[in-house]
Amino acid sequence: MQNFQGKLAVITGGGDGMGRALAEQLTAAGCHVALCDIFEEPLAETKARCLANAPDGVIVTTHLCDVGVEEEIVRFRDDVLTAHKTDHVNLLFNNAGVGGGASMITSPRETWDRTFDICWGGVYWGVRAFMDALVASDEAVIVNTSSVNGFWASLGPGLAHTSYSAAKFAVKGFTEALITDLRLHAPHVRAAVVMPGHIGTGIAGNTVLAHGAEQSPAAAERAARFRNTAPMTASQAATVILDGVRAERWRILIGDDAHVLDLAVRQAPEEAYDVDFQDRLGEHMQDLPRE
DSSP states (O other): OOOOTTOEEEEESTTSHHHHHHHHHHHHTTOEEEEEESOHHHHHHHHHHHHHHSOTTOOEEEEEOOTTSHHHHHHHHHHHHHHTTOSOOSEEEEOOOOOOOOOTTTSOHHHHHHHHIIIIIHHHHHHHHHHHHHHTSSSEEEEEEOOGGGTOOOSOTTOOOHHHHHHHHHHHHHHHHHHHHHHHHOTTEEEEEEEEOSEEOSHHHHHHHHTTOOOOHHHHHHHHHHHHTOSEEHHHHHHHHHHHHHTTOSEEEESHHHHHHHHHHHHOGGGTTSTTTGGGGGGGGGGOOOO
């Protein structure tokens, strides 16, 4: 898909981070967008920012939706098609995600399941819900956001990271399986998996709120530090994603850290969970493949 003008893109997690950046860049290119999030005010801000720079006639709709609940995604789908007066969608960005549910042993079951339902269920149910609309288009692309934790299920030897990693592995495998499925049964629809490293988004803060907790000052400080110290901004990440869509790549790594980890894990998979694995990652920098 070389040109986004006049197309319709659906973006989950559109209130912040990469979702907002994707919306801004797509609308600037003349693409209509439908955004969902669980937070109303950030959605309104995204819409205003999009319309400020979009060509005349671009339509931006916002929808409250918890992608961790299938029924809400189905309602979101129906609302999008009604609001845009269409039966088809050209781009589906399953972007929403949260952290949490670190341990199968010590984390509460509801926290573990909530993380998994958003990060995996939101992708699976999103594809299920919008598939007919994607097939009804003349060309379409499904873009599912995994993570470096979709090929390396760890944050290092001192931290458990099971729910998020399991979900992101599922997203990666699902998207890869879709490549053949779509080629056989809907060849005008493609699938791509996005695997970001550390990107400057609000996921750390939004994770607390998505799990129904209040954000403490300490948590807010950690969230700000996560966003502000990231080596790549959400806008830069969105540019990489959209360039990947235009180039028809199915595997889109974002950030030098993603490239380093990908190379290191593929070169020494049996050592990926050794306690000193992270210490050896710097050795791979000089061999870093570039998009």
